[in-house]
Amino acid sequence: MIGQLFRLAAAFLLAAAPALASEDGVVEGVATYRERIAMPPQAVFEAVLEDVSRADAPSIQIGRVETRNPGTPPYHFRIPFDRSAIDTRHEYAVRASIRVDGRLRFTTDTHYPVLTRGAGSSVAVLLVRVADRAGATSGESLLRVAETSQRPRARAPAPAPKAEVPQTATTQLRGLVTYMADDAHFVDCRTGRTLPIAEEGEYSALEHAYLAAGAEPDGELMASFEGRIxxxxxxxxxxxxxxxxxxxxxxxxxxxCEGKMGSLPLIDTDWKILTLRGFDLSDAEGPRRPQLRLGMSDGARFAASVGCNQLVGGFDLDGAGLSFGEAASTRMGCPPPLGEWEKALTDVLAQTTTWRIVGERLELLDAGGATIATFAVGQPG
Known part of the structure; x- marks a missing residue:
């Protein structure tokens, strides 16, 4: 049934594609869920287009659409946005949810990219049901996990504070959710700090996503959410x-986390250049492939090229922090588009402040947290 809905959704989006060429941008999509239930009249469906480029800051809303009393799925939606607000170097995604009387009932628990980095302006999203935890209060318990079932449960409620308690401002948090013994913790990627998770707010959506992802008991799972301490x-x-x-x-x-990048090492890996400041080099051809390599055998040295001149120099690496020194270069004339690519590479090296490896992809980020270059594992060129 779900597969049929998504095939119908795909046909709908293809048919609607010509309408997206207007001066004002539109992200068009369809949302559904697996359960065979209808929403009550007081339900509200919301779809939001967001800039999610920075993991260390709240996402930025670019466009939003709301439908009251949406009925039964599928829900077709159109999110208008200002094209001038889109930066091709940034990453954008669609988030959708259904609330009933202000309480979250369904939400997306998967990243649905649009507009940049190879994504289009149409999207089909699957909503997942959020567990009903009636009686939850803002002063209630922390998340616990039963050792016998390894499924989350609540411990005895904590005493309600008698005065306003200190808290940080709401910000974008990214880190590892870990269930260990009878406790659930969040390890903040930025600080390395480990904290318990309060069973309130949109915790239930996080819980559902963790279980749906099939994480092993005591296993770590990367999560991202807006929250506060x-x-x-x-x-x-x-x-x-x-x-x-x-x-x-x-x-x-x-x-x-950037400090725990998984099995792929940053050093002594041949990184094929995919993108540089909006330029797509993934299909570049020629005798020399665009690539970057960092080595430590003769000091901290790097070598990089877009397929024309070779740039070499030193670098400083401190955990997730990375900066490149001034590069020496050969002085060949570079035909188009290699000249533009080489200038973009020089700019990227000068502006890089941090790095991260996601799966088998390396990303370099500037001081603002924006991704300015991406790389894939390659072969020596």
């Missing part, structure tokens, strides 16, 4: 810091 009394009467999930974004199995 709150200090409150625990069941023993001590004050502890907990993570409050304000808005769930998604989970990414197989990803790791």
């Amino acid at each position: 709150i200090e409150r009394p625990n069941a023993e009467g001590d004050v502890e810091s907990v993570v409050h999930v304000s808005r769930f974004v998604g989970v990414w199995p197989g990803e790791a």
